[in-house]
Amino acid sequence: ETGVTQSPTHLIKTRGQQVTLRCSSQSGHNTVSWYQQALGQGPQFIFQYYREEENGRGNFPPRFSGLQFPNYSSELNVNALELDDSALYLCASSLERATYGYTFGSGTRLTVV
């Protein structure tokens, strides 16, 4: 059984650019959630995908968007990057009811300069 894998592990982008982060869910999990964790804070919910559709969204602007693919993997896209987007982006997978909790990946560290 494989866990949640994220790529890339680190990324440096320039303000105004666009970025795509990728996540492969744990085997058997059909739901993927994305979180943003700023330094010294707890993760904040961005959105969740289930059956290839957005299934809940946190307080993030529309320039944060995502996709889920038929194999349950997912992408997080951020347009018009701002300095405050610098953070650790975490992907979590679960079954649709998350009865058994969430499994997180190791994250992608994004630095915007």
Next chain:
Amino acid sequence: KQEVTQIPAALSVPEGENLVLNCSFTDSAIYNLQWFRQDPGKGLTSLLLIQSSQREQTSGRLNASLDKSSGRSTLYIAASQPGDSATYLCALRRYGNKLVFGAGTILRVKS
């Protein structure tokens, strides 16, 4: 007021001590509560999951309790070791599809 509060923000103890980390929340309507460990710059490792109908869960040296009526959960670590040094996060899942996290407790166990 923060929805989920973790106290203390940081804790430093000598090896071998038993310790308690606290998590409090403002609304008792939760689906479950999950404790995570995070090493510096890394992802989250799930430690314990407590369903809303449960009072506690145990795994090895770890014991987590849940008291919905008082809006509190505690993580008890027995016989702490230097390898336990990390940030510990509690997260609530309400009757929706997101986790709400506290800011974490940074634990340092000195050898």
